[in-house]
Amino acid sequence: MARITAGLTTSHVPAIGAALDLGKSTSEYWQPVFSGYDWAKRWIAEEKPDVIVLVYNDHASAFSLEIITTFAIGCAESFAPADEGFGPRPVPVVQGHPDLAWHIAQSTILDEFDMTIVNKMDVDHGLTVPLSLVFGQPEAWPARVIPVPVNVVQYPPPTGNRCWELGEAIRRAVESYEEDLNVQIWGTGGMSHQLQGPRAGLINREFDISFLDRLTSDPEALRRMPHIEYVREAGSEAIELVMWLIMRGAMGDNPKELHRFYHVPASNTALGHIVMEPGR
Numbered sequence: 001m002a003r004i005t006a007g008l009t010t011s012h013v014p015a016i017g018a019a020l021d022l023g024k025s026t027s028e029y030w031q032p033v034f035s036g037y038d039w040a041k042r043w044i045a046e047e048k049p050d051v052i053v054l055v056y057n058d059h060a061s062a063f064s065l066e067i068i069t070t071f072a073i074g075c076a077e078s079f080a081p082a083d084e085g086f087g088p089r090p091v092p093v094v095q096g097h098p099d100l101a102w103h104i105a106q107s108t109i110l111d112e113f114d115m116t117i118v119n120k121m122d123v124d125h126g127l128t129v130p131l132s133l134v135f136g137q138p139e140a141w142p143a144r145v146i147p148v149p150v151n152v153v154q155y156p157p158p159t160g161n162r163c164w165e166l167g168e169a170i171r172r173a174v175e176s177y178e179e180d181l182n183v184q185i186w187g188t189g190g191m192s193h194q195l196q197g198p199r200a201g202l203i204n205r206e207f208d209i210s211f212l213d214r215l216t217s218d219p220e221a222l223r224r225m226p227h228i229e230y231v232r233e234a235g236s237e238a239i240e241l242v243m244w245l246i247m248r249g250a251m252g253d254n255p256k257e258l259h260r261f262y263h264v265p266a267s268n269t270a271l272g273h274i275v276m277e278p279g280r
């Protein structure tokens, strides 16, 4: 049977992708950011996941205000890097896993989650930057990826609790898939950031550290945190953190934090990264 063997969270700051693509990852500014992922690079080379269920948000690349999907799942054979205004990132095409993706779609929809099934989609920095941070610059991504885009761009995004419950449903789905696959689930986005207005550049280190702590020490509190608290405490774009709760919901009771990295600033935002193994 397929198993969820690990969860990973990371910010998906677009400037990180640009820094890597433009050969600036060893510069004085960016080296501390990239070195924070050295542990994950070594770890994942040993873990060798077959498939990554990658939760992220599209930033008006594949979707627009014409169609706003709350929860979607990419069931295509492959997903090309999106052109976000400067041409597509020079990264490999993402190979999907249609059989498992359709199985997750069926299982979660019959589990009463109204997923949008996406059969053609380009993927933007929300998905490719986490892959770059953890895998570097390979010729081909070493794992298949099932994209799970979540709307956190247009109000109203889903609640943290609903995200948590979707994570639980994704775990049930994966664990009912017959093929023996090593599956990870990643939640991306966050942490503190506000991109516009008088509070642009807001960073609340105390909130971020508390959020990282509570992922393992008090997840129930995070599950109930209202949207306004994310926005007030950590900036309007910090609402992306609800996507981390999809990963956390898939981890079950008492997961173990294996690794943590926190760094400020990374292009006007706070950057957070956690790796955990599921409890039961």
Ligand SMILES: [Fe+2]
Pocket (backbone or CB within 6 Å): 012, 057, 059, 126, 189, 190, 240
């Ligand atoms: Fe984002």
